[in-house]
Amino acid sequence: MSEARASVVSDDGMRPSPGGELQMDVALGLEGLRKTFGEKVAVERVDLAVPAGSFFGLVGPNGAGKTTTLSMATGLLRPDAGRVTVRGTDLWADPVTAKSLLGVLPDGVRLFDRLTGLQLVVHAGMLHRLPRTTARERAEALLRALDLEADANTFVADYSAGMTKKIALACALVHAPRLLVLDEPFEAVDPVSAASIRAILADYVGTGGTVVVSSHVMDLVERMCDHVAVLAAGRVLAAGTVDEVRGGASLEDRFVELVGGRRSGEGLEWLHSS
Amino acid sequence: MVAQLLSLRWQVYLGTLRRSVWQTIGAVVAMLYALSLGGLLAVAGLVGGLRSDLSAEVVVGGAILVLVWTVGPLVAFGLDDTFDPRRLAPFPLSRRDLMVGSSVATLLGPGGIFTVVAALGLVLAWVTEPAALLAALVGVPLGVTTAVLGGRATTTAARPLVEGRRGRDLAVVVAVLLVSVVAPAILLVDSISITPETVAGTAAWASWTPFGAAFALPADVAAGAWAALAGHLVIALATPALLVLWWRRSLTTQLTRPARASAGHGKGLGVLGRVPDSPVGAVLARCLTYWVRDPRYATSLISVPVLVVIVAVLAGDGPWLLVAGPLVAWTCGWAISVDIALDSTAFWTHVAAPMRWTDDRWGRVVAIGVPGALLTLVTTLWTLGRADRWDMAPALLGVGAATLLASLGLASLVSALVVFPVNQPGDNPFGAKQGGSMGMMLSQMLGTLALAVVLAPAAVLTVLAIVRGSVALGWAAAVVGIALGVVVLLVGVRFGARRLDARAPELLTRLASF
Numbered sequence: 001m002s003e004a005r006a007s008v009v010s011d012d013g014m015r016p017s018p019g020g021e022l023q024m025d026v027a028l029g030l031e032g033l034r035k036t037f038g039e040k041v042a043v044e045r046v047d048l049a050v051p052a053g054s055f056f057g058l059v060g061p062n063g064a065g066k067t068t069t070l071s072m073a074t075g076l077l078r079p080d081a082g083r084v085t086v087r088g089t090d091l092w093a094d095p096v097t098a099k100s101l102l103g104v105l106p107d108g109v110r111l112f113d114r115l116t117g118l119q120l121v122v123h124a125g126m127l128h129r130l131p132r133t134t135a136r137e138r139a140e141a142l143l144r145a146l147d148l149e150a151d152a153n154t155f156v157a158d159y160s161a162g163m164t165k166k167i168a169l170a171c172a173l174v175h176a177p178r179l180l181v182l183d184e185p186f187e188a189v190d191p192v193s194a195a196s197i198r199a200i201l202a203d204y205v206g207t208g209g210t211v212v213v214s215s216h217v218m219d220l221v222e223r224m225c226d227h228v229a230v231l232a233a234g235r236v237l238a239a240g241t242v243d244e245v246r247g248g249a250s251l252e253d254r255f256v257e258l259v260g261g262r263r264s265g266e267g268l269e270w271l272h273s274s
Numbered sequence: 275m276v277a278q279l280l281s282l283r284w285q286v287y288l289g290t291l292r293r294s295v296w297q298t299i300g301a302v303v304a305m306l307y308a309l310s311l312g313g314l315l316a317v318a319g320l321v322g323g324l325r326s327d328l329s330a331e332v333v334v335g336g337a338i339l340v341l342v343w344t345v346g347p348l349v350a351f352g353l354d355d356t357f358d359p360r361r362l363a364p365f366p367l368s369r370r371d372l373m374v375g376s377s378v379a380t381l382l383g384p385g386g387i388f389t390v391v392a393a394l395g396l397v398l399a400w401v402t403e404p405a406a407l408l409a410a411l412v413g414v415p416l417g418v419t420t421a422v423l424g425g426r427a428t429t430t431a432a433r434p435l436v437e438g439r440r441g442r443d444l445a446v447v448v449a450v451l452l453v454s455v456v457a458p459a460i461l462l463v464d465s466i467s468i469t470p471e472t473v474a475g476t477a478a479w480a481s482w483t484p485f486g487a488a489f490a491l492p493a494d495v496a497a498g499a500w501a502a503l504a505g506h507l508v509i510a511l512a513t514p515a516l517l518v519l520w521w522r523r524s525l526t527t528q529l530t531r532p533a534r535a536s537a538g539h540g541k542g543l544g545v546l547g548r549v550p551d552s553p554v555g556a557v558l559a560r561c562l563t564y565w566v567r568d569p570r571y572a573t574s575l576i577s578v579p580v581l582v583v584i585v586a587v588l589a590g591d592g593p594w595l596l597v598a599g600p601l602v603a604w605t606c607g608w609a610i611s612v613d614i615a616l617d618s619t620a621f622w623t624h625v626a627a628p629m630r631w632t633d634d635r636w637g638r639v640v641a642i643g644v645p646g647a648l649l650t651l652v653t654t655l656w657t658l659g660r661a662d663r664w665d666m667a668p669a670l671l672g673v674g675a676a677t678l679l680a681s682l683g684l685a686s687l688v689s690a691l692v693v694f695p696v697n698q699p700g701d702n703p704f705g706a707k708q709g710g711s712m713g714m715m716l717s718q719m720l721g722t723l724a725l726a727v728v729l730a731p732a733a734v735l736t737v738l739a740i741v742r743g744s745v746a747l748g749w750a751a752a753v754v755g756i757a758l759g760v761v762v763l764l765v766g767v768r769f770g771a772r773r774l775d776a777r778a779p780e781l782l783t784r785l786a787s788f
Contacts, residue, residue, distance in 0.1 A: 076622055080777045100628035109619035109786070112560055112698060114567040123546060126556035127627040136543065153539045155567075157699075171623075203438040 002107075025052035026085070027179050027210035028073060033082035035068050035234075042068040043079075044234035050179075050227070052087070054064055055205045057221035057242075058214040060231035060249075061259055067107055069231065070183045073212075074104045086179055100128065103177030105168050107184045107214075113156035117148055120156050121170045128175035135174060142170040145200060147193060161188035169197065173204075180204065182213045186220060198224055218252035232259045239270040279367075279375025283382070288701070301384075308384040312391025319395025328399040329493035330477035332410075336396055336489030337418045337480040339389060344424030344485075369525050373518070377422050382556050386422070393418050396489060405495035409503075413491030413510065419446040420488060420514045427521035430528070490767060553629055557637025561613075564642060570616060570697055571609075578605050582653055586660075593740055595661045597652030599674040604725065606646030607681025611721060612714075613638050615693040619786050631771035635686045639767065643682055650674040665748070669739045672752020676732050677725070679759030683726075683766025684721055690770035692717060693781055695788040728762050729755065 028050040035043040043065040050056045060066050065079050071077035073084050075095050084091040085100075115123060118139055125135030143149050146166045150157065156167055169185055174273040180201070201211050202224075215221050221228055222242060228241035228251065237258045238245045246254045287301075315335075364373060380386050396414045481490035483501075487509035494503035525717045529654040549555035555599050565571045581601050589595040614621055656676045658664055694714040726733075732755030735776045739747035774781070 074626060076625055076782060078783075095626040098628075099626060102626070103627045104622075106622055106626075110621050112564075112617075112620045112623060113699065114564055115546075115560065116502060116544070118542070119540065119544055119546050119563070122543060123556050123560055124623065124627075126546075126551070127623065127629060129552050129553060129628070132547070132555075133541075134550045151543060155540060252416070 025087075026050065027052040027054070027087055028056075028181070028212060029083070029085040030069070030073055031082070031083040031085075033069060033072050034070060034080045035065075035077065036080055041234055043072070046082070046231070046234070046236055048229055048236060048239060050210060052210050053205065054210055054227045055201065055225045056210070056212045057225035057228040058212060058231060059218060059221055059228060059255060060214075061216065063233040064231045064259075066231055067183055068234075070181055070212070070214055071106065074102055074106070074181050075099055076104070076106060081220055100175075101178045103172035103173045103175065103180045105165075105180075105182040107187070108221055111156055111164065111171075113159075113166060116153050116155055117143060117159070117163075117167045117170075118152040120167060121174050124171035125174040130175055138174050138176075139170065142173060145196060146170055147196065162190055162193065164190050166193060166197070173200075178209060180209065180211045182211065182246060184215060185213055186215060186217065194220075217243060218250075218255055222246070222251040230258050276371055276375040276378065279371065280379050280382070283375075283379035303386040305387070308388035309391060312388040315392040316395035316398060320398040320401060323399035323401050323644070327496075329490075329496065330474040332396050332399050333477040333481045333486045333493065334473055336393075336414070337483065337486030339392070340417060340421040340424060340485040340589070343385075343389070343421035344428055363394040367397060372525065373426070373521060377426055380422055380426065382417075389418060389421060398482045400496070403492075403496050406492040409495040410492035413488045416491075416510050416514070417488035420510070420517065423514050423517040423521065427517045427524070430521055431524040482509065484509060487513065544688075553627070553633040554637045554640075555633055556656045557624075558640050561638050561641030564616075565645070568616075568699065569700070575605070575609065578602055578649060581605060591661055592662065593661060595657045596654075596663065596666065596670055596740065598657045599650055599670055600766055602653045603650040603674045603678035604722075606642055606649060607678045608685050608718075608721060609646075610638050610642055610682065610723075611685035611688045611717070612694065612696055613685075614689045614781060615696045615785070616699075617644075617785070618698050618788070619782065620787055621778075621782055625782050631690075631774035631778070632767060633772050634774065635690075635767040638689075639682050639686060639763070643678065646678050646682075647675070650678055655716050663740070665745050666736075666740055667745060667748075668745070669736045669748030669751040672748075672755045673729075673732055673736045675752075676729060676755030676759035679756070680728055680762040681721075681725055683759075683763035684724055685766070686763075686770040687766040687773070688717060688721055690773040690777075690781075693784050728758060731755075732758055 024051045028048070030046050030048040033043055033046040035041075046065070046069050058066055058070070067166045068077065072082075073091070075084075075091055075098065078092070086098040086101050089098040089101070112120060112123065118136075121139035121142060122132065122135045125138060126132060140149075142154070143152050146169065148163060148166055148170070151163065156164060159167060165185060165188055169182065172180060172182065185197065189197065201213075205211055213221075213225070222231070225242055227240065228242050228245050230237045230245065238254075242251065245251070249257075303381050319328070319332075322331070381390060393414050394458075397407070397410045400410040417495040477486070477490075480486035481493075482505070487506045490506045491503060491510065494500070494506055544559070546556070549559040549562075585595060585598040585601065589597075617624075651671070651674070654667075654670050658667055658670060663670075694717070732751050735747055735751035735754060738744070740752055
């Protein structure tokens with residue numbers, strides 16, 4: 001199994017050439033990331049190179065270590081081992097420089113939800129050293145683009161799950177980062193908003209930004225991303241351009257094949273209503 | 275179903291125990307304490323009952339028990355969220371199951387065990403009179419039932435009130451209530467020493483309240499006062515019945531209408547538009563907004579008016595009144611020792627931002643420092659006026675400032691060192707957070723001790739100044755105090771920031787685990 005993985009990874013064209021010089025500009029580099037929680041190994045070893053200007057999807061089954069990996073990649077969780085570089089800056093050695101290049105949307109954490117939507121985004125901008133007037137202009141533009149304008153003065157605590165995702169995305173975007181790391185950005189977001197988010201992100205990538213999204217919706221990743229990595233049990237099973245990874249099949253089939261472990265519905269006959 | 279609820283309570287209890295050694299120690303200590311204190315009262319009841327007539331003491335003791343059970347959870351002990359009806363709403367539980375289950379589960383906690391054992395003493399006090407003993411066997415359990423029902427009913431009814439926007443207002447109401455309950459109680463204890471006569475007098479009227487009626491039954495039987503017995507019996511039976519009805523009604527509303535109270539709307543940038551245009555400003559504005567909008571912060575300041583009133587009642591116009599100012603300063607300053615814990619995982623916003631951690635520290639310090647300074651100033655001026663010790667103005671204002679500065683500094687360090695489980699944003703601000711309370715108490719104690727140590731020179735000078743009436747010593751106290759305060763604040767912020775530089779992600783991981 002490890003041989004198969006090695007071959008997939010080496011095919012992805014993102015490794016340094018034998019001569020040593022980088023073949024491409026790496027926006028986010030993960031080297032040998034590892035994290036255990038007590039006995040449980042959440043991330044066994046993750047090596048990834050996200051090319052600058054790519055729209056990179058990170059897919060994996062539940063519990064694969066996606067959130068843990070992205071938390072370590074964004075400075076929210078200290079890895080047990082390994083290195084994270086954001087456009088060449090070592091994140092854990094020089095966090096201030098690296099974090100100023102990063103826009104983060106973590107999953108499963110709270111926001112300062114006693115602020116209104118507008119206040120939250122301006123607050124995020126000011127924490128990133130934006131002048132208040134700039135932060136406010138950008139916040140208003142973002143709220144418009146994300147269809148939150150009507151709720152700009154509503155407390156985030158009263159937002160629905162999808163609205164909360166959108167406002168968190170606005171917070172991640174407000175300081176115009178070079179690299180966006182979004183953990184499950186489309187969860188609970190309605191199709192219309194998802195389309196506008198995709199448009200915003202595509203535009204962002206088109207103008208030189210780099211996006212990393214995690215998701216377990218294969219369809220979405222296949223349509224949206226140009227690069228993808230498959231993560232399972234804390235390891236990278238495959239990485240490369242979407243075409244390389246799916247190898248002719250659909251991404252979903254390839255994913256199930258790589259990850260394995262599909263269960264049939266046996267033993268659940270009692271669930272049948274007739 | 276009741277058995278399942280009990281086992282749920284037990285599982286939650288065990289679960290919290292498993293999380294830390296301190297928890298286990300705390301729980302065992304609490305249990306032993308409850309058992310021994312209850313046992314002591316039980317023995318006292320037996321011994322006292324053998325020697326003399328304790329009818330008045332039984333009534334008063336019982337009434338206090340019921341009162342504490344009914345009002346206590348609201349103001350002091352916090353609500354146990356295990357049986358938050360809205361959490362259990364999705365399950366097919368009847369109200370009856372929920373009510374019986376949570377009542378019995380409450381009785382199995384340390385407070386319940388103490389109550390049951392202590393109530394035994396109220397029965398044993400009648401050991402010499404068989405007929406009254408029989409009445410006590412009816413009356414005392416009835417009283418204990420009333421106590422438990424009262425506690426459950428008030429907590430359930432209060433739950434929707436303390437959530438959301440209205441929570442803040444209620445916090446203020448409760449504060450006032452607490453003050454108005456505590457103050458007369460202290461006055462009572464202070465002005466009249468407890469004599470058999472006062473107890474008998476209290477018992478006479480307390481027995482006609484819902485709190486004491488059940489405990490008066492044996493005395494009525496012993497005295498052969500059948501009319502009084504009938505009256506007390508009616509009250510004693512009607513109270514739990516009405517409590518059950520009330521509890522049922524509030525449960526029904528909460529089970530069928532699980533909607534959350536809306537927090538309303540804000541306008542524009544709010545404070546965020548008026549703070550300095552910098553990361554410190556952003557932190558400051560956010561904190562200020564939270565002090566106003568998050569009921570958990572308001573409740574942490576409840577002790578300010580309470581402290582002042584208690585001190586005022588205890589000290590009268592004497593020189594002890596002058597400690598009120600520094601006490602308020604300490605309460606305000608120390609309040610940010612749990613600031614990061616109160617952020618909960620929203621703290622990631624700071625971790626992910628390219629922040630200098632001193633910005634985070636200063637924002638939080640200023641947010642409570644400025645209102646704290648005002649509160650301290652007002653309190654100090656008021657106490658100076660009331661005690662008519664204007665000569666001590668420099669000393670007291672100086673020491674107040676010093677206390678505020680130093681406790682802000684210490685709190686800035688402590689909140690960067692450790693986080694404890696506190697109520698999560700949006701939770702009931704009066705809720706008791708399972709876990710962490712032991713560690714929290716320890717850190718509070720250590721913090722107070724550290725403050726006492728660093729401020730000792732200023733405190734000694736102040737006391738000397740007050741006792742000798744020396745204005746010069748007062749000025750010296752002010753100068754020394756403020757110098758010490760500034761140093762502690764700078765050191766606290768500096769080292770707190772340094773600690774966050776090194777360990778902020780670890781704190782975030784801890785916060786996520788709560």
